[in-house]
Every structure is written in structure tokens, then in C-alpha cells.
Amino acid sequence: MKSFAVVSSLLLLGAATAQEVQSKPFELIIESAKKSYNGQQLSACHTGAAIESLCLAGNSGTHFYLNTTKGEEAPIKGSGLPGTLVWNLPIGNEPTPVSEPMSFSVDPSTNVAMPLFMPSYSEQQVTFGSDNLLGIYRYYDDTVTPPSDDKVSVLRNWYVCETNYSGYQYSTLNWVLGDAKAKPQNPSCVKVQVKRKFI
Ligand SMILES: *[C@@H]1O[C@H](CO)[C@@H](O)[C@H](O)[C@H]1NC(C)=O
Ligand SMILES: *[C@@H]1O[C@H](CO)[C@@H](O)[C@H](O)[C@H]1NC(C)=O
Numbered sequence: 001m002k003s004f005a006v007v008s009s010l011l012l013l014g015a016a017t018a019q020e021v022q023s024k025p026f027e028l029i030i031e032s033a034k035k036s037y038n039g040q041q042l043s044a045c046h047t048g049a050a051i052e053s054l055c056l057a058g059n060s061g062t063h064f065y066l067n068t069t070k071g072e073e074a075p076i077k078g079s080g081l082p083g084t085l086v087w088n089l090p091i092g093n094e095p096t097p098v099s100e101p102m103s104f105s106v107d108p109s110t111n112v113a114m115p116l117f118m119p120s121y122s123e124q125q126v127t128f129g130s131d132n133l134l135g136i137y138r139y140y141d142d143t144v145t146p147p148s149d150d151k152v153s154v155l156r157n158w159y160v161c162e163t164n165y166s167g168y169q170y171s172t173l174n175w176v177l178g179d180a181k182a183k184p185q186n187p188s189c190v191k192v193q194v195k196r197k198f199i
Contacts, residue, residue: 019070022086024198025063028134030056030160030173031193037160037171042194044087044117047168050098052087052117054173056160062087063199066128067101075137075152080127082137087117102126104175105165111177112161112186129154134194136175143179155180159189 028042041061044052068083075082088097101122104113127135135154141147157176161184162169173194176184 020067020084021070023066023068023083025065026196026198027061028054028064029061029195029197031195032160032190034190034192037190037192042173044089045168045170045172047116047165047170050089050100050119052089052100053163053165053168053170054115055170056172066126067099074127075139076154078130079154080129080135082125082127084122084124085115085126085134089117089119106177110185111182112159112163112184112189113175113177114163114165115173115175116165127154128196132196134158134196138179141179156193157182158192158194159184159186160192161186161189 030037030040030042032038037056040056040058042054043057043061045055047053065086066083067086068081072081074080085102087100089100090097098119100117100119101124102115102117103122103124105116106113125137127137129135133156135156138153138155140149141151157178157180159174159176160171161174163172163174174184174189176182
């Protein structure tokens with residue numbers, strides 16, 4: 001118990017001392033072969049107390065940020081920095097919003113994972129390449145035996161799907177778990193890319 005407390009306070013210290021650099025605000029825009037989705041912005045949509053999913057919002061999307069760590073380098077030469085995707089939750093009369101990181105809600109019954117913003121710490125990193133497309137670095141390949149970790153690549157397993165998270169039914173952005181060949185089990189899912197556009 002004692003050593004656990006020491007380790008967790010060290011972790012907290014690490015999280016507190018790593019200096020975060022926040023990007024300029026940007027919009028997230030859907031690119032898809034499905035015409036009615038293509039060009040729509042994403043918005044943080046209420047899905048519970050201080051919990052937001054990313055839903056389709058026509059041209060009234062919200063602003064997002066990428067928090068990177070000072071001094072960190074891209075794992076692939078010339079590619080984007082890894083960082084936390086952030087949305088600011090406005091709070092009633094408070095002058096400063098709550099900075100919420102994105103993490104995935106994973107349900108063992110489905111391979112479709114839902115990005116959510118919540119007021120907590122998140123280890124989930126994303127990246128934007130020079131094409132401004134949202135991706136996630138892949139460091140680990142267990143499709144081979146023994147599993148390998150000597151090649152880094154970027155995955156973009158994004159889909160817009162009809163979801164029902166705690167009673168909130170929206171068309172939301174989702175991530176299909178697995179490598180680039182993974183297919184969503186939710187039949188409503190439509191393949192998309194997510195593009196960053198600085199405002
Ligand atoms: C992102 O970075 C800003 C600026 O350093 C900081 O105020 C904010 O708390 C960070 N948000 C998260 C979720 O880490
Ligand atoms: C989705 O949520 C609503 C509201 O709680 C509920 O009425 C509906 O039955 C849910 N649908 C599914 C498929 O779970």
C-alpha cells in the first residue's frame with residue numbers, strides 16, 4: 001500500500017512537471033465518401049455529467065486543442081507530435097473552463113470504441129500528420145508471432161456510427177479497435193477521416 005502511494009505520487013509529480021504546450025484552437029472536419037457526412041464539423045455533445053462524445057454538427061462544430069509535451073519528438077521523422085486531444089467544458093459562471101482530455105470508452109462486447117471528453121487524466125495520445133488528418137501511433141503489432149514493436153506507423157480507424165451511450169443517441173465519431181484491416185461490427189458505421197482546420 002505504502003509503495004503504491006509512493007509510486008502514484010511520483011506519477012502525479014511526473015504528470016505535473018511535464019510541461020504541456022497547448023496548440024491554437026481548431027475545428028475537426030469529417031471527410032467521407034458518404035456525401036451527407038462529408039464536410040460536417042464535429043462537436044462535443046453532451047452524453048452525461050461533464051461527459052461529451054464527438055457528434056456530427058453540420059457547420060456548428062466546437063473548437064479543440066492538441067496538448068503536446070515540451071521537448072517531445074515525433075516517433076517517425078517528419079510526422080506529427082503525439083499529444084492529447086482537448087476540449088474545454090464551459091462551467092456556468094466560472095471564468096475558466098475545465099480542460100477535458102479525450103479517452104476511449106471501450107466496451108468488451110464491441111470492437112467499436114467511443115472517444116469521450118471527461119474531466120480526468122488521459123494517457124490516450126493522438127497525432128496530426130502534415131496532411132492534418134487525425135491518427136494514432138501504432139507501436140505494437142501482435143498480428144505476428146512473436147509480437148513486434150520495432151516499427152511505428154499511424155492508424156486512422158475512424159468511423160461515424162449510430163451509437164447509444166447511456167441513452168444519448170447520436171451519429172458519433174468512433175474508433176475501430178485493431179490494426180488498419182479491422183472492420184466495425186456496428187453495421188451503421190461509415191468510414192471517415194478527421195481533418196484539423198485551424199480557425
Ligand atoms: C492542456 O494544456 C493547457 C496549457 O498548458 C493546460 O492548461 C490544460 O490543463 C491542459 N489540458 C489537459 C487536459 O491536460
Ligand atoms: C437508446 O437510449 C434511449 C434513451 O434512453 C432508449 O429509449 C433506447 O431504447 C435506447 N436504444 C437502444 C438500442 O439501446
